[in-house]
Amino acid sequence: MSISEQTRAELVELAGRYPVARSALLPMLHLVQSEEGYVSPEGIAACAATLGLSTAEVAAVSSFYTMYKRRPAGKHHIGVCTNTMCALLGGDAVWQAVSERAGAGHDEVSPDGLFDMERIECQAACTHAPVMTVDWEFFDQTTPEQAVAVLDQLAAGAEVVSTRGPVVRGFRAAERTISGIDDDGLTDEGGHADELMLATLRAAAERGIGPADGSAAATSGGPAA
Amino acid sequence: MTLTPVLTAHWDEADCYTIDGYRRHGGYDQVAKGFQMGPDALIQLVKDSGLRGRGGAGFPTGMKWGFVPQGDGKAHYLVVNADESEPGACKDIPLMLANPHALIEGCILTSYAIRANWAFIYVRGEVPHVHRRLRAAVREAYAAGLLGTDIQGSGFDLDLVVHAGAGAYICGEETALLDSLEGRRGQPRLKPPFPAVAGLYASPTVVNNVETIANVPYIVRNGADWLTQWGTEKSPGFKLMSVSGHVRRPGVYEVALGTTMRQLLEYAGGMRHGGEPKFWLPGGSSVPMLTAEHLDLPLTYEDMAAAGTMLGTATPMVFDDTVSVVKAITRWLEFYKHESCGKCTPCREGTGWIAGTLGRFEAGQGTEAELGMLEELCAQIMGRSFCALGDAAATPFPAAFKHFRSEWLAGTHTPADQAFDPVAATVLAAGATR
Ligand SMILES: Cc1cc2nc3c(=O)[nH]c(=O)nc-3n(C[C@H](O)[C@H](O)[C@H](O)COP(=O)(O)O)c2cc1C
Ligand code: SF4
Numbered sequence: 001m002s003i004s005e006q007t008r009a010e011l012v013e014l015a016g017r018y019p020v021a022r023s024a025l026l027p028m029l030h031l032v033q034s035e036e037g038y039v040s041p042e043g044i045a046a047c048a049a050t051l052g053l054s055t056a057e058v059a060a061v062s063s064f065y066t067m068y069k070r071r072p073a074g075k076h077h078i079g080v081c082t083n084t085m086c087a088l089l090g091g092d093a094v095w096q097a098v099s100e101r102a103g104a105g106h107d108e109v110s111p112d113g114l115f116d117m118e119r120i121e122c123q124a125a126c127t128h129a130p131v132m133t134v135d136w137e138f139f140d141q142t143t144p145e146q147a148v149a150v151l152d153q154l155a156a157g158a159e160v161v162s163t164r165g166p167v168v169r170g171f172r173a174a175e176r177t178i179s180g181i182d183d184d185g186l187t188d189e190g191g192h193a194d195e196l197m198l199a200t201l202r203a204a205a206e207r208g209i210g211p212a213d214g215s216a217a218a219t220s221g222g223p224a225a
Numbered sequence: 226m227t228l229t230p231v232l233t234a235h236w237d238e239a240d241c242y243t244i245d246g247y248r249r250h251g252g253y254d255q256v257a258k259g260f261q262m263g264p265d266a267l268i269q270l271v272k273d274s275g276l277r278g279r280g281g282a283g284f285p286t287g288m289k290w291g292f293v294p295q296g297d298g299k300a301h302y303l304v305v306n307a308d309e310s311e312p313g314a315c316k317d318i319p320l321m322l323a324n325p326h327a328l329i330e331g332c333i334l335t336s337y338a339i340r341a342n343w344a345f346i347y348v349r350g351e352v353p354h355v356h357r358r359l360r361a362a363v364r365e366a367y368a369a370g371l372l373g374t375d376i377q378g379s380g381f382d383l384d385l386v387v388h389a390g391a392g393a394y395i396c397g398e399e400t401a402l403l404d405s406l407e408g409r410r411g412q413p414r415l416k417p418p419f420p421a422v423a424g425l426y427a428s429p430t431v432v433n434n435v436e437t438i439a440n441v442p443y444i445v446r447n448g449a450d451w452l453t454q455w456g457t458e459k460s461p462g463f464k465l466m467s468v469s470g471h472v473r474r475p476g477v478y479e480v481a482l483g484t485t486m487r488q489l490l491e492y493a494g495g496m497r498h499g500g501e502p503k504f505w506l507p508g509g510s511s512v513p514m515l516t517a518e519h520l521d522l523p524l525t526y527e528d529m530a531a532a533g534t535m536l537g538t539a540t541p542m543v544f545d546d547t548v549s550v551v552k553a554i555t556r557w558l559e560f561y562k563h564e565s566c567g568k569c570t571p572c573r574e575g576t577g578w579i580a581g582t583l584g585r586f587e588a589g590q591g592t593e594a595e596l597g598m599l600e601e602l603c604a605q606i607m608g609r610s611f612c613a614l615g616d617a618a619a620t621p622f623p624a625a626f627k628h629f630r631s632e633w634l635a636g637t638h639t640p641a642d643q644a645f646d647p648v649a650a651t652v653l654a655a656g657a658t659r
């Protein structure tokens with residue numbers, strides 16, 4: 001594959017956002033990954049050309065970070081957190097179930113090319129354990145049955161919506177969002193805060209405690225302590 | 226001590242993450258106030274408040290800002306650490322999803338105080354929805370004239386860039402983060418020089434955690450005394466504490482520092498099966514574990530240190546007696562082994578050794594001699610590695626061995642999954658309350 005003119009222009013745009021162009025390298029690698037499905041030799045060359053680096057320098061950076069794939073990715077990235085909290089609360093069982101369903105192990109793509117399977121580390125969502133991610137969107141408090149059902153729905157081409165984010169659109173679209181090149185229009189999806197994020201306000205309401213941020217509304221809302 | 230809805234105060238409003246929702250409660254009013262005060266007065270205010278960094282080490286924030294040399298003619302930078310990857314920590318990600326503008330207003334005030342015209346928020350790559358919310362909020366702030374050139378006619382310019390990492394826990398370490406932000410492999414730098422003197426592009430740089438910076442607008446609004454009404458002299462203020470594990474209502478609890486784990490458990494509805502935790506970690510996997518006997522200790526930097534552990538990220542993980550300590554610790558060590566950047570020998574080799582040896586105990590194949598060897602290995606790594614990741618990797622085992630010696634001895638003959646039915650620990654198990 002080759003890098004399109006549009007992508008080359010976008011790489012230049014990303015580089016222009018920083019006082020020193022090389023700072024854009026990680027976002028740039030996300031962007032080539034969104035076009036190529038992995039960090040391809042052409043993608044590395046395009047980044048190197050944009051920044052005036054050697055391809056060896058760019059490849060050395062790329063290989064340090066686990067999010068960059070060294071071979072073409074499956075259509076959907078499936079991550080199951082198997083760090084301690086998630087693993088114990090059910091993540092190990094979730095991983096076993098989805099890995100069997102996909103017919104692929106860690107860092108493997110399912111034979112049909114649909115699922116790129118990865119055991120992932122803590123996703124800053126332990127409150128929501130066990131956690132699965134599809135194209136890096138959260139599927140919180142999942143079970144083996146629910147997780148397998150998500151894969152089934154994806155395989156059937158159905159619309160699948162994250163528990164704290166938008167509809168999943170595939171690995172490459174997610175990588176474009178992460179690169180930050182443009183607005184994907186999905187900011188307002190997924191609700192403002194879920195039940196677990198609202199734990200403070202629920203516990204405070206039960207005890208008659210109002211906002212403590214010192215805003216005007218807080219004063220009328222009641223005392224802080 | 227009590228619940229303190231400050232950063233979380235309006236998360237129940239559907240537009241809490243938008244500029245309109247933020248402004249409804251006085252958001253961005255502090256920018257003009259800060260410009261009026263001037264940079265030095267802002268630094269003094271944060272010093273007076275006693276605010277300590279929320280990224281784990283608890284370094285005094287105002288003091289850190291004060292280390293930036295002034296009038297040196299160099300560019301200065303603010304870098305916000307939004308890499309949140311410490312196992313157990315889940316506070317910055319919810320904060321950026323629901324209240325990104327508090328972080329942005331904090332960036333404006335902090336950058337002005339330290340005389341920086343560029344600020345960067347380094348967000349771990351794996352959270353596209355956080356990237357969306359933050360980037361949308363930054364666009365709103367630019368459109369409102371709160372970012373860009375000559376902000377509110379003050380003559381102060383600030384550009385704010387939301388940056389994406391790419392999956393490396395070590396990039397949360399501040400100097401590794403700076404190398405990563407320069408487009409390099411994220412490996413720690415030798416300190417000194419500290420970032421305040423030679424940080425991003427070798428220029429004076431303040432690196433602060435998301436929650437630290439999000440505190441700033443509220444301190445500017447309400448004053449230093451307002452912050453010190455909560456907590457203790459050494460640990461003033463409030464804290465986002467994510468409570469995870471075998472509690473009935475896990476979630477993000479914003480409480481005064483000095484709240485006890487027992488109070489937090491009460492807010493969280495208690496343990497799922499009642500009773501007390503078998504063990505818990507006050508702030509991430511990199512701090513020594515505690516047990517039920519420590520439930521009444523105030524969650525402050527000083528009280529946790531006195532108990533032989535650390536407050537760390539103040540994000541407690543709580544486990545009941547269905548959990549094998551051996552299995553839990555082994556899994557964390559596999560994490561450290563995976564995330565070791567490989568730069569120094571004690572950590573690169575040591576994490577592999579510890580993880581491998583622990584794995585034998587999990588399989589019921591350890592030996593008593595290896596227990597002594599593990600203790601010695603951890604002692605050898607502690608203080609001898611290039612950065613704090615190596616120390617973190619040497620931390621979990623010694624406390625777990627001290628508190629649960631018999632379980633490690635059982636690991637010389639019985640696999641962890643036989644001693645503890647793994648299904649019982651899950652929240653999927655029949656009869657689980659949740
Ligand atoms: C291995 C490692 C990982 C770290 N990860 C984070 C992180 O994800 N977020 C963070 O704010 N600090 C992290 N830190 C601490 C930072 O090095 C630094 O102390 C912190 O960002 C300073 O901000 P503060 O003073 O506001 O706490 C980490 C440290 C180490 C050694
Ligand atoms: S202690 Fe570990 S993570 Fe830190 S520099 Fe050494 S090898 Fe890298």
Ligand code: FES
Pocket residue numbers: 081082083084085086087121122123124125126129131312313
């Ligand atoms: S352990 Fe899975 S999200 Fe933290």
